[in-house]
Amino acid sequence: MENKNTDLVIKNLHKSFGKNNVLNGINFELKEGERVVVLGPSGSGKSTFLRCINWMEEPTSGEMIFDGELVTEKNIRRIRRNIGMVFQHFNLISNMTVMENLTLAPVKLKLMKRAAAEKRAMELLRHIGLPSKAQAYPASLSGGQKQRVAIIRAMMLSPEVLLFDEPTSALDPESIEDVLSLIRELADRGMTIMIVTHEMSFAKEIATRIVFLDKGKIIEEGTPEEFFTHPKTERVKEFLKKIL
Secondary structure, three states, X not given: OOOOOEEEEEEEEEEEEOXXXXXXXXXXXXXXXXXXXXXXXXXXXXXXXXXXXXXXXXXXXXXXXXXXEEOOOXXXXXXXXXXXXXXXXXXXXXXXXXXXXXXXXXXXXXXXXXXXXXXXXHHHHHHOOOHHHOOOOHHHOOHHHHHHHHHHHHHOOOOOEEEEEOOOOOOOHHHHHHHHHHHHHHHHOOOEEEXXXXXXXXXXXXXXXXXXXXXXXXXXXXXXXXXXXXXXXXXXXXXXXXXX
């Protein structure tokens, strides 16, 4: 690839579920250190877009190139280690302790010995103020605590890119601020981030670029200033009138 600072290139991405075409030819680039916020109405394909990036949903057609390498069925497991994902509903494993949730992937993938993984997990739990929850089960945690654990679980593999799919939509207002402040901190440390969110003030604050999806296509993108103050398309103007 010509630009060595490009982490991710997507060409003509399509995703269909039966006869339902959810993504309709997305072309997109994500550069190292960018913080891209994906906006759009319900049903526009935002979550599916993120899920296709780490192949939780296999694209129907199109190409994805990550760090100069074409992503295929053969290499996706290795590449996925570098693309962490945080979900709306946490996706912690309920019959495992917090420590077991954090250490499962690095130990199973043979990236870390168990002792090293547990040491790293405790460092991260201390960082988010939850070291006392290491042996607790997810059911005993609040929503905000679950989501912060889910974020550090993604960080256990030291990914190059972190994808957040509406990470605060299931949380109460106080928990939302705890989670957003952790995402802010990751952004300040230079983590490459893509986030689907309905928190518009947070989007303005954190994004280096806003991408707007409608009917499975990117119809507008730009800096937060351009997007929120000088939208180019009637569709985005209409969207912003409803939410701002």
